[in-house]
Amino acid sequence: MVRGSVQILRDAAINGLSRTLSDILVCPLSKQPLRVCDKTGSLISDTIGVSFPINDGIPCLVPKDGKILGDGDHYGAPNSGPVNDSTPTNKG
Numbered sequence: 001m002v003r004g005s006v007q008i009l010r011d012a013a014i015n016g017l018s019r020t021l022s023d024i025l026v027c028p029l030s031k032q033p034l035r036v037c038d039k040t041g042s043l044i045s046d047t048i049g050v051s052f053p054i055n056d057g058i059p060c061l062v063p064k065d066g067k068i069l070g071d072g073d074h075y076g077a078p079n080s081g082p083v084n085d086s087t088p089t090n091k092g
Contacts, residue, residue, distance in 0.1 A: 021059075027052075028061045044069070 022036050027045035034043040034052070043052045043059055050066040052059060 025059060025061070028063055029066075042067075 022034065022043070025034050025043065026032060027034055027047065027050070029050065030045055030047045032045060032047040034045055036042075037044050037051070040051065041054050043054060043061075044050075045052070045066075049069040051069055052061050052066050054060070
């Protein structure tokens with residue numbers, strides 16, 4: 001098993017993050033799947049709105065390395081609209 005993991009990481013470093021590797025990686029915080037963002041070269045956790053960098057083909061999934069995405073930083077998220085509507089209502 002270790003030999004296979006080493007080969008996957010070696011291939012990822014040479015060719016960028018492979019689809020095989022990205023299919024098994026999950027967010028270290030939410031434990032939900034990560035999405036590869038080709039625009040920024042990072043892994044996005046849409047569940048919690050955090051971007052994790054990929055350096056030299058190696059994903060950096062240390063929570064302190066994650067970047068919290070702002071309102072304009074959805075990087076092509078499938079559902080990039082507002083999460084909730086916080087418009088106050090008058091119940092006069």
